[in-house]
Amino acid sequence: MQFKRTQIEALLKWKKSKTRKPLILQGARQVGKTSLVKTFGKLYFKDIAYFNFEEEILLKELFESTKKVDILIKELSVIHGKKIEEDTTLIFFDEIQECNSALNSLKYFHESKKKYAIIGAGSLLGISLGKQISFPVGQVEFLDIYPLSFFEILDSTNNKLYKYAKKINTIEPLTELMHSNFLNEFKNYFISGGMPEVAKKFTQTLSINEADKILKSILKSYNHDFTKHTNKIDAIKIGYIWNSIPSQLAKENKKFIFQTLKSGARARDYEYSLEWLIKSGLCYKVNLCKKPFLPLKIYDDLSAFKMYVHDIGVLRVLSGLEANLYLQKHDFFTEFKGDLIENFVLQSLKIQFSNDLRYWTSEGKAEIDFILQYQQEIIPIEVKSGKNTQSKSMIVYNKKYRPKLRICYSTKNLSFESGLLNIPLYLIDRSKDFIDLILYQL
Incomplete structure (x- = not known):
């Protein structure tokens, strides 16, 4: 394939x-x-x-x-x-x-x-x-070059659905049948991720075990790179950071904490190891934005950031999550880890937008998952693992800054109401098109 x-x-x-x-x-x-x-x-x-x-x-x-x-x-x-x-x-x-x-x-x-x-x-x-x-x-x-997007795989596995998704030109809910079909296809991507060899094996066999064998082999090759291309001390530090990402993302406050790596760990001792993972393309760093104003970059708080992995399949296996345990659940995405969905959203948006994303917090009272600067607009983005798109954090942000457009990614159908654009996870690869459409109308 x-x-x-x-x-x-x-x-x-x-x-x-x-x-x-x-x-x-x-x-x-x-x-x-x-x-x-x-x-x-x-x-x-x-x-x-x-x-x-x-x-x-x-x-x-x-x-x-x-x-x-x-x-x-x-x-x-x-x-x-x-x-x-x-x-x-x-x-x-x-x-x-x-x-x-x-x-x-x-x-x-x-x-x-x-x-x-x-x-x-x-x-x-x-x-x-x-x-x-x-x-x-x-x-x-x-x-x-990034891992395969959901649409790149869908184009090969279900070309009719792919063509349907590409032709959507209005922000209106899909039929329940279409919505359900897309979610079923997306479930497969959520399991395999976008590493080409893994995606090929999974689409051909639908065997999670076979896909996971390849993902585990990829993880071994990454660990080999840590030791081959750095000295022993740096390799250990890189491993500490890499293996801590699942637990860092699982926290309610996803800010990366160095002290969780080992007792007495300090940021300055891990700067090189952190940069190594970012430059290798294995990890993405999302800085805290102190104020959501233009240009976002000058409001970065470089001491606070979140770390994500380049591929959701790699992150799932790195996290030790067995997809078989969740596959038969009635609400797969609610049962599955929400931090994986957040990681998926980031890796998908990285492909579409040249500007780096940030995140925003308000004195511990609210946190917006991502902030995007696009066409002179600052767009807050929330990620939900289920159909409930109500967000206290987004309410706080909206009252404080009144953005033209807010976005929520969830399993809920496509819709736009009162400034909130809900994009179903399976249509994330159309994000730029939908944003352009809304901003043109506003």
């Missing part, structure tokens, strides 16, 4: 750009960067010249021996087995973080003014780039 990735459109836009630069794909391990580029190459190029710096030792020697583009292309053509052509051959440097010289060579390719189409990708690339003191600013482009 081949999932259609929406980022293909971004790659095509990059290909057609008259000012195209070498492109670097960033994202966590196993989110599908390699398969995405190979699919893109097959669709839009005559040839793909694939080079893996983890598997081919001679590549590193080549890039360390010269900076001349003509020589590099000549030698790469020999390795590839055919001539690499400008514009019609996609050059793909996989695991490029394994070779600093290859990373730095991207600026020489750009400066050469030749029309070679080059994409670099790799695991932990964000960390490698952070170490590249001489890395050419402005000489490359970046594209973030």
Whole structure:
């Protein structure tokens, strides 16, 4: 089964750009960067010249021996087995973080003014780039790759529902039958998450055990990265933070508390480990917003934040939650952990909006799960695991700041009333469209 990735459109836009630069794909391990580029190459190029710096030792020697583009292309053509052509051959440097010289060579390719189409990708690339003191600013482009969204999977598993969802152009409730069908499909995503290998296995077999085997294997690979790419002390600290995220999110107050990691733990002792997880793409950090005014960034309280995981399936297994225990429950989403749903909302919104999300509190009396800055509007967002969308925190926020638009994600049907837009969880990938529609009408 081949999932259609929406980022293909971004790659095509990059290909057609008259000012195209070498492109670097960033994202966590196993989110599908390699398969995405190979699919893109097959669709839009005559040839793909694939080079893996983890598997081919001679590549590193080549890039360390010269900076001349003509020589590099000549030698790469020999390795590839055919001539690499400008514009019609996609050059793909996989695991490029394994070779600093290859990373730095991207600026020489750009400066050469030749029309070679080059994409670099790799695991932990964000960390490698952070170490590249001489890395050419402005000489490359970046594209973030995330786990599969619900819609990307739905497009393959139930194309009729997917097309129906894409055609919705009014904020009105769906029929109860449609609403129920969408919730049933979404339940499967909630179990498997969006890691491509896991989603493929689960959609083919509907076996939670098989999906969980792969998820547990992915977790092992992450733990291996902790020890392989850092020293022993930092690896232990990274592990402390990573393994604490489920319990941190399960608290009523989800603010990340360092003291829960171990007795006497202090924030300054874990700064590097925290940044490592964020730059690796495994975790997302959501800062506290002291005041919900424009621009949000200047009102960040950097001492208070929440931590989330990049994929809901990974978080579920990291939390030790057995999906089989909840699958037969009458109200699956109410029974299941609400913090997983909150994590799902964040990972889905990260794909759609360029601005980072924040959260807001009011002297311990109220907490808004997320705050979004979009089109000069500050939009408060609440997440509910059931159909009850009443929120004391949202009432407090609304009285204090009177926002044009408020959003609640829940299992309740699509609706808009008195400034509150309720988006059912299964339509979260249409959030930007619905917000645009409402703001245009206001």
